[in-house]
Amino acid sequence: MPDREHSSGTLALRRLLRGFEHFHDSFFEGDDRPYEKLVSEGQSPRVLVIACSDSRSDPALLTEAQPGDLFVVRNVAALVPAYEKPRGVPKGTSAAVEFGVRALEVDHIIVLGHSHCGGIRFLAERRGGSADFEFLPDWVAMAGEMVTQMENLASEAGEAERLRWLEKAAIDLSLRNLQSFPWIAERVKAGRLALHGWHFDLQHGQIQALDGASGRFRAVAPGELPSPACGCCEGLMELVGR
Template identity: 40%
Template sequence: MKTFADMIEGYRIFRSGDWREERARWAELAEGQSPQVMVISCSDSRVDPAQILNVAPGEIFVVRNVAALVPPYETTPGRHGVSAAVEFAVQFLKVKEILVMGHGLCGGCQAALTQSLHGNELGEGGFVAHWVDMLEEAREPIAARLGTSGREAELAMELEAVKVSLTNLMSFPYVQEKVERGELTLHGGHFAISDGILRVLDHGTGEFVPAE
């Protein structure tokens, strides 16, 4: 795996190669951004949305966090990072579409399913446990039906987490208004690390189907 020093060397290659060859595009991006799509994805190092979706800089507005979660709309004091990103994308960049993209073998969803970090102190898993506990309600029927271990249960949790985030997005008043006016479309997706397939949520059936 690459070290920071390796990445600096990579930057030098980029600076003398791609950046120099596309000076006009980078100059245009320096004037501002106008992506049409926002992607909410996991922080996992294996699932870079730009790589998976084959997009260039400036084409997607991305926020990444543990398990690709969107908390419900809240007005309580606090540092609402995901909410700030959603607000900026929808109200200022005026994106037309939002994709919530979960993924296979998601550690955050596994932690939610097994509750393995439940009760841990902050700094020892407590922050993660508190973050993924927004999946608690979705977890209960999965655990009752499939248990809390095994790939089938984990996959069910991963897919349900995407649906939870989409539901929470609709709790943002300006998101709901724009969706209802046809100015904004919400999508759900799940990228499987094992087979490289992106599955997209069919809102009609509630099933995730291959994008191929």
Template identity: 35%
Template sequence: MEKLFKGIMKFRRDEFVSHRELFCTLGREQNPHTLFIGCSDSRVVPNLITRTRPGELFMVRNVANIVPPYRQTEEFVATTSAIEYAVKVLEVESIVVCGHSNCGGCAALHKNGEELADLPHVRKWLEVSREVPARVARLAVEKTPAEREWLTERVNVLVQMKNLLSYPFIAERVRQGTLEILGWHYIIETGEIYNFNDQLGVFELIDQAESD
């Protein structure tokens, strides 16, 4: 707790003061351009890896960056409601689904029910991505464990991108050209981010040439 309190004091003393005008502007409204759907993993820091400032990203974070398919329900649905708010109220221009290397949630997709017996809610949550292991099995012939891990994380991103299009208000905006969906794979140990090229069907490294 002491570490957190010291961090708060340092924030107010340094970062807040240097960005006071920005925070005053954000005090009563937000206008993010992107909905960032990422994993809850502590090693994934969206603002850091995208070099964005407060107010630019509306974030949803959960185990394995999962997007449940659209459905009408009376249940408590945190991820679905956040997506609904970002698109229909904030009118974001982009949605990013960002997976990452060494994802524990994606690794758990290959485990059986007994191995996840002590994590019943995680096990239930991962059912949204139940098609991933089968797709990986078809594609992972003669692949190393490391390649299989990356493949799982990338296929999982593709499944969530597909699930986003099951939301009528998202599909409509994509058809109109007012909303784009991006799929990323972030490699923690190198800082590299691969973007899914929908036309070629491959993940491509976002490099310096593309960002200039």
């Protein structure tokens, strides 16, 4: 019998609960108790983040966000499906985006992809399906068109370079899909909502943002506020500089 009390899973849970005790001391015991206001007035985050479920790319940790700062939806590879009329099929990501945009009226949406993304690797390697998984193939297949483009990249591009390209291409696709939601397109057009594409390189500890003017990802300098990607990222993307 495994020693359940000292198994790595049990230790991980204990660490999480110790973390919550510290969190509780910080936010419920001190003079500054932000949850009192967050309960009495409700939440009003200005930013919606669509991030990958990956344990290494947590938007709140990356940005040192405080309670109430971010409205977050996470899924495999931070993908946003294109708008479809609801037909009785639950759509978790679309529902979360709708809540953030129509109920909370956020000012910004960030699609936060990342390097070494297992979902994107799955897409690149097993686009045709997999007998080992039931739900993943259909989910990542929404970005299948980008794999075809990746396969047309210059032949000298190595595997890592191709995957980095595909990760960024998926962010670009999600931004375009966001704009297929009529109530998002309206708000972007009216200047009430800005869309951003960020790519977190977890090997080098760097964030690159999709620049709306050039259509390319580039590193964000300290103190810099990157311009939104908005609707200016259409068309094929070049490998060079991405």
